[in-house]
Amino acid sequence: MPDPAAVRAAEDVLLTLPQVPIETHTLVHGGMCARTIVIPAGTTLTGALTNMDNICIVSGDIVVTTDEGVQHIEGFAVLPAKKGAKRAGKTNSLTYWTTVWPTSLTDVTAIEEEMTPEASRLGSRRAIQNNQTEVLA
Numbered sequence: 783m784p785d786p787a788a789v790r791a792a793e794d795v796l797l798t799l800p801q802v803p804i805e806t807h808t809l810v811h812g813g814m815c816a817r818t819i820v821i822p823a824g825t826t827l828t829g830a831l832t833n834m835d836n837i838c839i840v841s842g843d844i845v846v847t848t849d850e851g852v853q854h855i856e857g858f859a860v861l862p863a864k865k866g867a868k869r870a871g872k873t874n875s876l877t878y879w880t881t882v883w884p885t886s887l888t889d890v891t892a893i894e895e896e897m898t899p900e901a902s903r904l905g906s907r908r909a910i911q912n913n914q915t916e917v918l919a
Contacts, residue, residue, distance in 0.1 A: 786831050786868035789847070793828040793870075802827075806906035808890050815893045818880040819905075821873045829869035830898040834883055836863045842877025846870070 805820040838861040887893045894901040
């Protein structure tokens, strides 16, 4: 797993480029939160720094940093993810990435803040301005 500071440096460069809107869906149920992002083909993106262990469910085609190093995921995969991770990846085709973590909260904004210190940078929190959104997912 790359150092979060290295991913942040890449993120800072990516944010100077035209941005791709990333659709986000959140489901809170049974003491869990599942946050799914729909990533278009050919998108380079970074993820938010995580505060807790979680599970990632991936469907599509993406090359991404994981706890086990860089992986090319084609099709479907379920990955463990340790707290403190900040990922970077590039999709080759439309990819769905769902992150699941435990929570006792029910408000999505509070849940995002519980999960990451970078909640204010999440693409789902930022208005699309000039047809752009953040790459942070």
